Amino acid sequence: MSPQLEVMREQIVALLPRLRRFARSLARDPHDADDLVQIAIEKALAKHEQLHEEAGIARWMFGIVKNAWIDEVRARARRERLLTDEAAGVTVADPLAPAHVDALAVADALARLPDEQRLAVGLVLIEGLSYKEAAYIMEVPIGTLTSRLARARTALQDMLRGSTGDTR
Amino acid sequence: MSLSDEILMAYVDGELDEEKRASVAQAVATDSEVARRVAQQRLLRASVQAAFSAVLDEPVPEHLVRAARSAPAGTTVADLARKRAANARLRRLLPQWGAIAASLMVGALIGARFLGNSGEGVLVTQSGQLIAHGALAHALTDQLAGSQAASAGVQIGVSFRAHSGEYCRTFSLRRDPGGASALAGLACHSRGDWHVDVLARSAPDDAGAYHQAGTALPSAISQALDAAIAGEPLDANGERAARERGWRP
Secondary structure, three states, X not given: OOHHHHHHHHHHHHHXXXXXXXXXXXXXXXXXXXXXXXXXXXXXXXXXXXXXXXXOHXXXXXXXXXXXXXXXXXXXXXXXXXXXXXXXXXXXXXXXXHHHHHHHHHHHHHHOOOHHXXXXXXXXXXXXXXXXXXXXXXXXXXXXHHHHHHHHHHHHHHHHHHHHOOOO | OOOOHHHHHHHHOOOOOHHHHHHHHHHHHHOHHHHHHHHHHHHHXXXXXXXXXXXXXXXXXXXXXXXXXXXXXXXXXXXXXXXXXXXXXXXXXXXXXXXXXXXXXXXXXXXXXXXXXXXXXOEEEEOOEEEEOHHHHHHHHHOOHHHOOOOOOEXXXXXXXXXXXXXXXXXXXXXXXXXXXXXXXXXXXXXXXXXXXXXXXXXXXXXXXXXXXXXXXXXXXXXXXXXXXXOOOOOHHHHHHHXXXXXXX
16 A cells, blocks of 8 residues: 555544534534545545645545535425425424534534525634635635625524524 | 724734724724724634633544544546445435335344333334334434443444434344344434334354454345444443434434
């Protein structure tokens, strides 16, 4: 096995916490999020020759997670047209600490955003990437990214105000 | 000076060039309304970030580390599209498998032969499909591979998530100790039932004992597993979590 590939594998291992966080911002369910990461790892390794040095492995991996998520969203939409999901809408409420409630409210609000807005929030606000990097990963012009981000923020602000009754 | 929301967001995100940044900073210092809007944007950014920061502190699941270190590299393997196609092929084969299984072993006989004489069958047919029943259904729903009694009539092998999103588990049905043959199968959970998609005879090893892992599975089962599996088998925690979710995708 090439030393280069070995290095890449360890770089992916080092990125796992961030990839999991990014996936969690896209797929609400932690298991689904980890499934996305797993699929991304397999895809990345299967086409590891396509990584260009200048692109950087983090950006490359985020892009693969994004694509895996989009595939999954589309597949899910197809399935849901075919059958009703019995599990949908079933949530179990745990007793929650206030900080946890806040985090849940944010995650709930995020989950209600349109997919492309959620992606912008995940990359810029959660992962802290620059507009340029985020636009590259989303394969859109920077202007498109910034307007999605602005709409997402306004919507989040409104939802979070509504959910907590807090006008800040 | 009126500043758009987009400019203030870019300011908070550190995306303005030096000249613009300085002019917004100036406005923040002198205009309380601008200061309030910037504070609101900062608070939102911080809340969103904080809501997900705990993920970084979670231990990374072992199966992901394993995938990164040892998933096959190159374009000839791990091709998901190919796996999906194989999975679709498998599904087309299923009615046939079901028919073979049903003709080989009929209803309650299976229960009597493989699970002592409780009298209750472990497989029933329902609109052409083989469904786990009785002790087999209970074991598939409740039994964890890590903590099952070696003497249990049903041994659970590998649990995993299929490309279809369903949870699937391999199982073996034990015959009397020292019996010459046993049954192994693959069942997937859908709408409250375990569909037995593949069923095959397996020979117990020399000691008549049971293997739990995939190694002892008849090739028909392990091939079906390879075709259906999405990612890695569930580890003990994943198995327990899936059980708690009622094996719902």
